[in-house]
Amino acid sequence: MTVSYVQRRFEAVFFQVLINGLFLSSIFSIVALGFAIVYGIARIMNWAHGEFYMLGAVGVWLFGRQLGLPYFAAAIISIVVVTLIAVGIERAMFKPLRGLHLPGFVASYGLSLVLQGLVFMAFSGHPRSYPKVINETLTIGAFSIGWQRVVIIPLAGLCLLSVFWFMNRTKYGIAIRAGIQDSQAARLYGLRMNTLCSTAMALASGMAAFAGVMLAPLFSIEPGMGLFVMWNAWIAVCLGGRGNLGGCLMVSAILAFMTSFIDTYLGAYYSLIAVAAFFLVGLAIRPRGLWKGMEA
Amino acid sequence: MNMIKGRYSGKIAIAIGTIFLFSLMFIVRSPYLQHVMIILLQTITLAVSYRFITLSGQWTFAHCTMMGVGAYTSAILSTKLGCPVWISWPIGIVITCFTACLLGLLIVRTRHVYFFFATWAFAYVVEITWKKLWFPFGGHDGIRNILRPGPWFNSEAHFYYLILGITLISLVVLYKLEKSRFGRTLVCINENEDLARSIGFDAFRFRMLAFIIGSAFAGLMGGFYAHYAGFIGPDDFGWMLNWFIVIYIVSGGSRTILGPIIGTLIFVPVMQILAVYRNYITIAMGLYTIFIIMVAADGIEGLIWRLRHPGEVGVSRALR
Numbered sequence: 001m002t003v004s005y006v007q008r009r010f011e012a013v014f015f016q017v018l019i020n021g022l023f024l025s026s027i028f029s030i031v032a033l034g035f036a037i038v039y040g041i042a043r044i045m046n047w048a049h050g051e052f053y054m055l056g057a058v059g060v061w062l063f064g065r066q067l068g069l070p071y072f073a074a075a076i077i078s079i080v081v082v083t084l085i086a087v088g089i090e091r092a093m094f095k096p097l098r099g100l101h102l103p104g105f106v107a108s109y110g111l112s113l114v115l116q117g118l119v120f121m122a123f124s125g126h127p128r129s130y131p132k133v134i135n136e137t138l139t140i141g142a143f144s145i146g147w148q149r150v151v152i153i154p155l156a157g158l159c160l161l162s163v164f165w166f167m168n169r170t171k172y173g174i175a176i177r178a179g180i181q182d183s184q185a186a187r188l189y190g191l192r193m194n195t196l197c198s199t200a201m202a203l204a205s206g207m208a209a210f211a212g213v214m215l216a217p218l219f220s221i222e223p224g225m226g227l228f229v230m231w232n233a234w235i236a237v238c239l240g241g242r243g244n245l246g247g248c249l250m251v252s253a254i255l256a257f258m259t260s261f262i263d264t265y266l267g268a269y270y271s272l273i274a275v276a277a278f279f280l281v282g283l284a285i286r287p288r289g290l291w292k293g294m295e296a
Numbered sequence: 297m298n299m300i301k302g303r304y305s306g307k308i309a310i311a312i313g314t315i316f317l318f319s320l321m322f323i324v325r326s327p328y329l330q331h332v333m334i335i336l337l338q339t340i341t342l343a344v345s346y347r348f349i350t351l352s353g354q355w356t357f358a359h360c361t362m363m364g365v366g367a368y369t370s371a372i373l374s375t376k377l378g379c380p381v382w383i384s385w386p387i388g389i390v391i392t393c394f395t396a397c398l399l400g401l402l403i404v405r406t407r408h409v410y411f412f413f414a415t416w417a418f419a420y421v422v423e424i425t426w427k428k429l430w431f432p433f434g435g436h437d438g439i440r441n442i443l444r445p446g447p448w449f450n451s452e453a454h455f456y457y458l459i460l461g462i463t464l465i466s467l468v469v470l471y472k473l474e475k476s477r478f479g480r481t482l483v484c485i486n487e488n489e490d491l492a493r494s495i496g497f498d499a500f501r502f503r504m505l506a507f508i509i510g511s512a513f514a515g516l517m518g519g520f521y522a523h524y525a526g527f528i529g530p531d532d533f534g535w536m537l538n539w540f541i542v543i544y545i546v547s548g549g550s551r552t553i554l555g556p557i558i559g560t561l562i563f564v565p566v567m568q569i570l571a572v573y574r575n576y577i578t579i580a581m582g583l584y585t586i587f588i589i590m591v592a593a594d595g596i597e598g599l600i601w602r603l604r605h606p607g608e609v610g611v612s613r614a615l616r
Contacts, residue, residue, distance in 0.1 A: 045409055093586065093590070096590065097589070097593070100593060101408055101409050102355060102408065102409060102412075102546070103546070103589045103593040105409055105412075106542065106543070106546050106585060106589060107585065107586050107589040107590070109539070109582075109585065110581070110582040110583070110584070110585030110586040110589070111582065111586060112582070113578045113579065113581055113582030113585070114578075114579050114582035114583055114586070116578060117576070117578040117579035117582060118579065120575070120578070121575065121576075121579070234413060235413075235417075238410060238413060269424060269428060272420070272424060273421055273424055273425075276417040276418070276420050276421045277417075277421065279413075279414070279417045280402055280403060280414055280417050280418060280421075281402070283402070283403055283406050283410065283414050284401075284402040284403055284405075287403075287405040287406040287407070287410065
């Protein structure tokens, strides 16, 4: 009797850690991949990347809940609007700051404050919620979870696959990879850096907004929601070797499973500490990232 | 006019400024303004010591956290163990140096923005620890009723003279350190590390020393803040204040010791005025940061420099 209880308990916890880990790693990797692409091509640490994620979720809430559009229409409009905003910002603000690490970072932090402040002013800081689109639950043995959460995993996988297809098979994607590898040589071959940077920014902000749109029915929507995801995405880029997209995905998966495991057993505060400690120790062992990346 | 432009002009200006600062308490009578003056002087020391760390190319994000380490150590020693303030304060500085040393051993090998983020992670961990541990840090409530440095410290004016003395001495020490062989080696390591190593300078050791010295001044200010305010909590050394220091340096400039001072003198009063409009303060701060960076990536000081030397290239050393 006790054996079966222990087994059931183990089953429940195991699946919870597994599904939550997959869920978190898909979100982290979508945000981190966009961040890494923009950093690679424009050499700007765009801290406001997390704000695009926040704007995506706020957009779904605004168009779907306030204006009464169906979820999918609201999602598409929100992604398009966020992408346009991001490209405008890239043209106006990031262009003169390309390659300047610290000024670019500090300016993008200022931008993130401005975006958060604007959302706060327009919709106030109350956490909002969006009704679930899929209400069924998935049950495996003693464990059950909402399909809403599970569906995100294949959707994110599809998004990542299409981004990798774009980066490896299309003209623009290959040009962006060339720009990440060596921007001067790419320019010598006649690639337009301005176009490439804008394309990369559109791709990255679209991915971040996509993550925000997918998460809108699950998380509470508030101006400060970008920080948690951005923090993990940053660590993934920093430890994965900057510009190394595969390493970035690996580290996001490690962070996600660590967070999920420690959240389940100890609590959310300890997972924050564990992630920060992992980051510090990782940097102490390999200051240039766990995998080989480009030169900073 | 010629005499003012002569070789003694700088010294005369400093002497007049010092006399002015010492006589300020006879002019400024309102306790609130005196409080603002004290915070201003304390922040100037923090910003200038931060700039000293950046000489070696390391931009830390844990400067206020280091200040908090000093403040908490001194506060705990004096309130819970009954240690006299003039002993607990130096112990706080020593503990801060020790913390900086441990952290530096882990992450001093990383560069630029990566160092920045590693110290950010450290600041994050420390802040959570302060908030979660009720003993001995007091959790969210912090530590109350911290002793004043002595029975004769009973008004803002006394603290003003104390912090003025400390600030002037710190500025002189940091200035001399920067002009000394040690400071010039730091600049050399920042500009070309391979060259510095080929001459035989141990870049790691110099970076560590710069980090520890800068953090020691932060610990000094932390002890002062704890015994001046009489109350400390985790939010007094949170990440927003860490950000403020970075913004002082970036907006003021880091070419010379004047840059952080200019940045602080502009930003602290502006923030005190804007504190009335609570809802707009983040937007104002963000717009200010973006504006400064877009107009002058090397700060107000760099802007003045470029206006006075038209045609010369002058990007600040630490901002490349």
